[in-house]
Amino acid sequence: MPLAPGTSHTSDFAGRSWSEAWTEGRDTPGDCIPPSMVAPPSPPPPPPDPQFVLRGARSAVHALHFCGGAQGQGHPLLLSGSLHGLVHIWSLQTRRVLATLDGHAGKCVTWLQTLPPGPQLLSQGRDLRVHVWDLAEGRNAIVDSVCLESVGFCRGSVLACGPQRWMLAMPGKGGDEVQILEMPSKTSVCSLKPEAEARPGMPMCLQLWQLVTVAIRIPVLIPVPVLIPVPNPVLIPNPTPEPVLADSSPLPLLLAGYEDGSVALWDVSARKVCSRVACHEEPVMGLDFDSQKARGVSGSAEKALAVWSLDEQRALQVHGTHQLTNPGVADVRIRPDHRLLATAGWDHRIRVFHWRTMKPLAVLAFHSAAVHCLAFATDGLLAAGSGDQRISVWSLYPRM
């Protein structure tokens, strides 16, 4: 290892002017660093580029959804809904459109969701319809549809209740209600109407989820501890010391972000608000919830994200806000492994945060118009749809 000038080469320098020494010292900084001196923190890597970009939606992209390898194919699909009412099905292997569905009379498609049993697709459009598509074996036909009663921007949400049963939440009539339907029978379960004095405004975003009750590990025959009365209490033999799960009677809960900036937690079966907390000054534009950590995040038209959590009493508490550079968050998504959070900004940028610490990790400035929607695939791939008619697909911090 060469010695630093000045430690042993003093005599060499004595005859030269200091400016030479200066130059030498400056030109060979690498040689001068003794091993004990830790190298200065390397500059952060430049922002990444998208893995690939899907072009051809031909209008602004307002809905995205990943669909795990349908029909046993290895590669997943990406579904996108456009401003002009078309739903495109993209193959992530060929990066081409496989099929185009046109069922919303040219009105914007705001929400796409595949249903767990089989290749069925739900699409919500601003033509006040939610269509159920059958995509099996190359078919693309509308098998059923539900009429919406609200013309807002609120996207629906589904929750699987059984092998062939699922629950659908969508904006209801009167401007401030949320309607819960049981599908595929389309029977109305209930309508969640806020109390008159609350005045939260329109629901802006919904998320259904269920409280998975975990009992203490008691390896005996016990009545299953559940939070809601079960019609026929069953005794389940439980020989293994595994957590005892509630059976097919989960507790459906609904998180709803409202126009006044508040987020409310509804107990669907009791039809009442468990808790409500004001997270923003502006309407909530998107929310996502991590049931594992009982923590959620919401974005609004203002310059801040709000992180909130749910305690044992099912009360929401705002934990903190995270300031952004520019106002407007169209969508927030937590990666399925609960480690990353992505937000879609009106400022054309996608922001990525470390979900646990909310440390900013990346600002992806690829799009040239507002980013409207985000979707995470189960393998961690992130897709973003924007008003510039492009869908960018990113692979960030791949899962190990």
Added chain:
Amino acid sequence: MVDLDFSRAFTVNSRMDPVLSTVRLTVREAVHTLSSSEDGGCIFSTLGSLKRYLGETENPALPEEQEEFARIHFSTFLRCLVGKLSPDWLELLPDGQLEELWASFFLEGPADQAFLVLMEAIEGAASKVVGLPDHLGNRLQRENLAGFFPQNYFPLLGEELLQALHVVVESLRASVDFEVSGWCVLMALLPLLPVAGGLDCSVSFLSQVLGKACVHGRQKELLGVLVPRLTALTQGSCLWQRVCWRLVERVPDRAMEAVLTGLVEAASGPEVLSWLLGNLVMKSKKAQFVMTQKLLFLQYRYTTPVLRSLLGYLAMDSQRRPLLIQALKELLETWGSSSAIRRAPLAQQHYISKAILVCLAHLGEAELQDCRDELLASLMAGVQSHLDSSLPAVRRLGMIVAEVASAQIHPEGPPLRFQYEEDELTRELLALATPQPAADSPSEAGPPVAPVTAETTNEEMVSSGGPQAQPEGSDSELDSDDEFVPYDMSGDTELRSSKAPVYVRDCVEALTTSENWERWEATLRALEGLIFRSPAATQEVSVELAKVLLHLEEKTGVAGFEALRQRALVAVTVTDPVRVAEYLTTQFYALNYSLRQRMDILDVLTLAAQELSRPGRRQKPPQRGPPGPGPQPGSPATPAWQAVVEERIRSKTRRVSKGSAGQGPAADPNKFNSVAGYFFFPLIQLFDRPLVTFDLLGDDQLVLGRLVHTLGALMYLSVNTMVAVPMGKALLEFVWALRFHGDIYVRQGLLSAVSSVLLSVPAERLLADLPDELLEAQSWLADVAQKDPDEDCRTLAIKALLLLEKLRDKLLPPPPP
């Protein structure tokens, strides 16, 4: 001392009345014997012989002799006796015979004289006690004992005082046991001796000692011991409180101030003062003067806690509260007097403001109601005068006091609100306004669902857990998340949708049309860079651009508008100095500008001159900041990376020669040289011609202050230029004309202007061309350095004087030895 008095009295008497010389002779002999003899028997017989003159013996003297003795010789003789009193002397004869005889003279002679002599003796003893360390120090010089150093002696004295007080209290307590109700009466009838046991107690001697020690300036040492102990003792005992009150009451008037200031400083709070002093301020005029006038108006060195305990003491008792209200009235009157604002040092104004706020915190609404009109009148006058001041600190004091006081005095009126920057001082003042037991602040029941602003997104969220049990092992999985390395996020800037113009010429149009606000803002932000990139294009439209910028108004809430506008103006001025400076200087004296715009012109001229005169100015980003007080627009500091790089280079480089720390920036012609006159002379010419809207020598003294500062800065920046000599001459004349200006800020500017003349004009030319001006300036500076009420002014004057002296040393070297 006693001997001296005696002999003088003696000689006077001898000349007066030769007939009665037998008495005189006898007394003289007796005194001689007393002072020289150590033989007990001799002394005894001498004293016995004198006893004749008091009568009541078997062989009394003649009545006229007795009368003469009583009239002339008795007091001097008693002084002599007192002087001899010592344990050794008393033991010259056994069984206390001598003591008995000694005492008999005092008891049997004329009581008035005996009383006076004893009083003198007590006072003398007090002086002796207090002066002991000084006497010993003088006598023993370096051999003095550590115990007699004042810092050790006075705490000891404090302990002894306490002991004596203990005895007093104990004896009183004993008497209380006998006669529970009468002890107060007995206290009033205390005889003279310090401690005489039983019911007869006096603290006069202790008071004298206390007073003397405090007058000697030993409050800290003595009271540092006394007050904490007395605090503890008086806290629970009425008797102790009474003794303390009496102790302070008996302090002679001339020592009262020293004792009280010491006590106020040493006491830890208003309650303690109240225990120690009682209603002293109501009983003693002197104490009242000290507490309500001297400590509030004539001195201002005390800390806030002292002020709090002083005013809190006044507020604690209903008898003393009128004094507090009176003090508040007087304080507000002083606070509002415009001459006080002009002449009093800032520290004193600050002190008075603090006192007002403390008073207000103590007084209730009902009490204020009675004198509301009076208070409001002085308050309003005071706010007016404070806001007129050119010193920001004074203005801010006015705002704070006005806000707090108006809310207290006139709670139902609309609240006054000023905008001022928060700093430590304002916070301290505002904290004073809330009453000390600040527990009852109404708990802010804000909206329960208010958004949280703090960024508290950290670990604790995870630890707070959730209702659902987390799957096993999730924590260890989460730990690996820390490996996520953030990408570069420097590009995450605020989004601007509108494109800025690319040519300077377009900027003029973009700034004058007002349809597209985003374009307007983008233009403003881009302008400085554009101007520096294309100097030639800028010169074509320079005056037009300067005009637009000078008249530009902030119509939308653009962050940093003032700084942007100023930087653009400076850039234009630097690019085309002659024409733009001409334009700006004429506009400075033109009609129809606001004071703000005129001050902007001055700032821009200074900054542009600074920029032009900076050597090697193309290499570095310019440094910005207007002269004088006022908000500083954001000055870009050296980027952190640059500092790091330079530090590393420095640490890796060995310098063989230690002389000059690096090669200076490359030599470069001073751009300011050729244009300095355009900046300077138009500004200095017209200051004494009032316009309709603008009167520099009248009301607009704030602008005058700015002008003076600007001229000084321009002078300083023209160092090494050709025009410096005429500039210096003009500036010195200007200073001479304004030297007695009443405004502090103006005077500060004048003083710094003189300094910059001394720094910028070559020394030889100064002496050759401006000798008279220099002499005049020197005498003025010497005067200011001594007499100016403002501390900054004095400092500046001293600095200028030092510069002048240095100059003289350089030019007139001391004669060779």
